[in-house]
Amino acid sequence: MNYRTFNQLVGEAIEYETFDMFLSVRGWQEWMNEYENDNQIVEDLKNIYEITNLTFKELIKRTELTQKQFGDRFNIPLRTIENWVGGQRECPIYIKIMICDLLGYISVNRS
DSSP: OOHHHHHHHHHHHTTOSSHHHHHHTOOOOGGGGGOSOHHHHHHHHHHHHHHHHOOHHHHHHHHTOOHHHHHHHHTOOHHHHHHHHHTSSOOOHHHHHHHHHHTTOOOOOOO
């Protein structure tokens, strides 16, 4: 799947309360033709849904870094991270997606 399709799916994943709801509206789409089996399609969709709906606190926990270490790695002020983790502010989805991409949590064709 390319970035355009990935970004479209991220936008759609935000709208659904559960993965099953997100999955059920898919139907067959042209980008699915590049897959050898349906299980891989489901796994990629599950990954997109989970990444999209991951809280910032859960994202940091996955990295096994402290908030300060995380901020240092991505050049994000500690106060901003504290606000995102504490729920005072919401981390923009595009930042969360970029971080997940840099961490290798996203599988997208780079071409």
